[in-house]
Amino acid sequence: MLGFHEIRLDYMTKKANARSGPRGPYAKTAERQRQILEAAVEVFGSRGYNGGSIQDVADRAGISQTTLLHHFPTKAQLLVAVLEYRDRISTSTPGTRERFAETIVRQAEHNEGLPHLVELYSVLSGEATTEDHPARNYFVQRFARLRKEYSGELRYLASIGRLRPGVDPDVAGPTIVALWEGIQTEWLLNPDTVDVPGILKGYLDLILVPEENAGWSSGATDTVHAKSRQ
Amino acid sequence: MLGFHEIRLDYMTKKANARSGPRGPYAKTAERQRQILEAAVEVFGSRGYNGGSIQDVADRAGISQTTLLHHFPTKAQLLVAVLEYRDRISTSTPGTRERFAETIVRQAEHNEGLPHLVELYSVLSGEATTEDHPARNYFVQRFARLRKEYSGELRYLASIGRLRPGVDPDVAGPTIVALWEGIQTEWLLNPDTVDVPGILKGYLDLILVPEENAGWSSGATDTVHAKSRQ
DNA sequence: ATGAAAGCCGAGCATTCACTCGGGTTTCAT
DNA sequence: ATGAAACCCGAGTGAATGCTCGGCTTTCAT
Numbered sequence: 001m002l003g004f005h006e007i008r009l010d011y012m013t014k015k016a017n018a019r020s021g022p023r024g025p026y027a028k029t030a031e032r033q034r035q036i037l038e039a040a041v042e043v044f045g046s047r048g049y050n051g052g053s054i055q056d057v058a059d060r061a062g063i064s065q066t067t068l069l070h071h072f073p074t075k076a077q078l079l080v081a082v083l084e085y086r087d088r089i090s091t092s093t094p095g096t097r098e099r100f101a102e103t104i105v106r107q108a109e110h111n112e113g114l115p116h117l118v119e120l121y122s123v124l125s126g127e128a129t130t131e132d133h134p135a136r137n138y139f140v141q142r143f144a145r146l147r148k149e150y151s152g153e154l155r156y157l158a159s160i161g162r163l164r165p166g167v168d169p170d171v172a173g174p175t176i177v178a179l180w181e182g183i184q185t186e187w188l189l190n191p192d193t194v195d196v197p198g199i200l201k202g203y204l205d206l207i208l209v210p211e212e213n214a215g216w217s218s219g220a221t222d223t224v225h226a227k228s229r230q
Numbered sequence: 231m232l233g234f235h236e237i238r239l240d241y242m243t244k245k246a247n248a249r250s251g252p253r254g255p256y257a258k259t260a261e262r263q264r265q266i267l268e269a270a271v272e273v274f275g276s277r278g279y280n281g282g283s284i285q286d287v288a289d290r291a292g293i294s295q296t297t298l299l300h301h302f303p304t305k306a307q308l309l310v311a312v313l314e315y316r317d318r319i320s321t322s323t324p325g326t327r328e329r330f331a332e333t334i335v336r337q338a339e340h341n342e343g344l345p346h347l348v349e350l351y352s353v354l355s356g357e358a359t360t361e362d363h364p365a366r367n368y369f370v371q372r373f374a375r376l377r378k379e380y381s382g383e384l385r386y387l388a389s390i391g392r393l394r395p396g397v398d399p400d401v402a403g404p405t406i407v408a409l410w411e412g413i414q415t416e417w418l419l420n421p422d423t424v425d426v427p428g429i430l431k432g433y434l435d436l437i438l439v440p441e442e443n444a445g446w447s448s449g450a451t452d453t454v455h456a457k458s459r460q
Numbered sequence: 461a462t463g464a465a466a467g468c469c470g471a472g473c474a475t476t477c478a479c480t481c482g483g484g485t486t487t488c489a490t
Numbered sequence: 491a492t493g494a495a496a497c498c499c500g501a502g503t504g505a506a507t508g509c510t511c512g513g514c515t516t517t518c519a520t
Contacts, residue, residue, distance in 0.1 A: 023495055026487055032497090048360050050280035053477065064499050065479090071497090075478065119359060126356020129349060129418040130278050140419045147416075171432040174413070178429060179405060182412030186377075186404070188359040189370045199408060202401040206436055253465055256517055262467085283507065294469050295509090301467090305508065 033071050036061045037085045040078055045119035048127055049079055049135065076134035083124075083138050086117065098162070098211070100153050101204040104176070108197040111184070122185045143181075147174045157208065167207045179203055263301050266291045267315045270308055275349035278357055279309055279365065306364035313354075313368050316347065328392070328441070330383050331434040334406070338427040341414070352415045373411075377404045387438065397437045409433055 039060035043052040054075050058065040072078040091110065095103030111118050125143075128135040151173030157163045163172075180200060187194040269290035273282040284305050288295040302308040321340065325333030341348050355373075358365040381403030387393045393402075410430060417424040 021495085023487090023489075026496060028487090029497080046361055048278075048280060048357055050278060051357070051360055054479090055477080066481095066500080067498050069479065070499095073479090122359055123356050125415060125419075126353050127278055127281070129352055129415060130281055131276055136419070143416050143419060144423070167436070168432065171429060174416070174424065175409060175429055175433060178412030178416055179409045180412070181415060182408035182410070183404070185355055185359060185411060186373050186408055189355075189366070189373060193374070194404065199401060199405055202398065203405060203433075206397070251465085253517090253519075256466060258517090259467080284509090285507080296470080297468050299509065300469090303509090 029071075032063075034085075036063070036068055036071060036078075037082050040082045041086065041116055041120055044079065044082060045116045045123060048123045049075075049133070050127065054078065079124075079134050080138065082120075083135060086120070097153060097156055098160075100157060101201070101208055104180075104204065105197045105201050108180070108200050112196065115188075118184050119188060122181075122188055125181065126185075143177060146177045150174070150176050154207075162209050162211070164207050164209055172207050176200070176203065259301075262293075264315075266293070266298055266301060266308075267312050270312045271316065271346055271350055274309065274312060275346045275353060278353045279305075279363070280357065284308065309354075309364050310368065312350075313365060316350070327383060327386055328390075330387060331431070331438055334410075334434065335427050335431050338410070338430050342426065345418075348414050349418060352411075352418055355411065356415075373407060376407045380404070380406050384437075392439050392441070394437050394439055402437050406430070406433065 036057065040057045042060060043056045046052070047056070054068055055065050057078070058068040061068065068078070072081055091107075093103050093107050095106070124135050125139050127133055128139040130136075151169045154163055154167075154169035154172050158167075158169055163169065180196075183194065183196050183199045187196050266287065270287045273286045273290060276282070277286070284298055285295050287308070288298040291298065298308070302311055321337075323333050323337050325336075354365050355369050357363055358369040360366075381399045384393055384397075384399035384402050388397075388399055393399065410426075413424065413426050413429045417426050
């Protein structure tokens with residue numbers, strides 16, 4: 001059950017009296033595992049977890065299936081490793097708290113160039129709702145965390161008068177998370193007519209007060225014209 | 231490629247000179263196929279298309295796998311038949327055009343009693359984004375139709391002054407579809423903390439003007455308190 | 461009633477699946 | 491340098507998959 005990436009202190013503890021024992025991964029191992037995980041992103045992203053095979057991943061990584069299983073003993077452990085890998089190297093969008101909306105829209109625009117990633121999360125979050133799916137707990141935790149984070153940011157914006165009166169941060173936070181999730185799935189099915197950043201901006205413009213006039217009076221922000229038609 | 235449900239006129243044409251030929255389905259066939267399709271909803275809903283097997287469906291329907299394949303020659307055709315079956319018997323929510331929001335919220339509340347159905351659509355819409363998935367075209371069409379329908383309803387509401395100024399029906403329509411889709415997936419992962427009707431009502435309250443004061447002035451509708459916390 | 465088609469199923473079939481085994485090659489601390 | 495562990499792989503293994511085949515039973519228009 002030990003993930004490949006977890007620091008195994010016992011390997012590193014160089015006891016003088018311990019003449020022999022496990023030596024830990026070699027220098028090239030990290031790079032090889034990165035190759036495998038990148039291949040797994042593509043396979044699980046394009047075929048899903050149930051639909052993709054470890055043979056597919058091994059082929060795409062240019063190694064034998066047996067070697068893959070040496071690094072990640074089971075398919076389920078490989079999937080968990082993929083998700084943790086993507087979390088580790090994901091672009092930690094900086095952005096000040098005041099630029100909440102801009103940060104989200106910018107991230108959505110950035111994602112348009114990473115269809116593999118979007119596919120991975122869309123396919124797996126749906127699959128993960130099934131019984132005993134190895135990624136189920138990951139997505140339960142992930143969505144709960146996101147809802148909490150967004151609600152918190154919106155509460156802060158409310159405290160400085162940037163949230164439109166009548167908007168409950170504990171409703172709007174989960175709304176952003178769900179909207180983002182849903183619109184990305186639709187974008188994968190219909191890339192030409194669905195505008196992910198546009199839809200998100202449309203909602204954020206609805207609930208936020210523009211920075212200049214913190215005293216909110218009416219919904220006078222310009223209509224958002226998205227390419228989303230029909 | 232002929233779906234089981236399509237009316238096959240050639241069977242019914244009783245030509246006097248045709249002494250023998252295909253006779254069409256027997257009386258009990260419709261009921262049997264309904265059993266199979268109900269079983270398939272549960273299997274594909276709880277395990278996904280790739281994760282569920284036709285053996286599972288046959289077992290749950292209480293028939294042999296071979297008999298199932300007599301009625302639905304391939305697994306892919308079974309899936310398509312399931313989706314069309316659910317469309318055919320789906321509760322055609324009446325509701326006047328003016329009661330747009332109420333109709334949606336009522337449908338969402340109704341869905342809480344049909345977790346099998348919600349699972350089916352959530353799991354499959356994610357899976358369907360993968361290459362060559364037999365349900366891909368179904369979901370492409372379905373989402374496009376829903377976006378168009380909702381945008382149309384909102385355009386009508388705008389024409390009678392019930393849409394908040396500044397809200398573009400062509401953005402809000404797709405937003406409702408995506409939000410619904412996303413929040414249902416999260417509900418399946420976290421049924422106790424996610425309130426599907428509440429989140430939808432929160433958005434609809436934001437974009438619609440209450441019936442009584444068609445002259446909209448501020449966001450003075452009460453804050454929506456959902457059970458959605460953290 | 462009869463007989464042809466529909467309905468139904470046990471027994472396979474070829475393939476793919478995740479995973480194991482045994483043994484070779486490479487790395488690297490000593 | 492050396493030797494133990496890490497790395498790597500060919501060749502399986504057993505189970506499950508979607509689907510076919512051949513033949514029996516049931517339905518029902520004639």
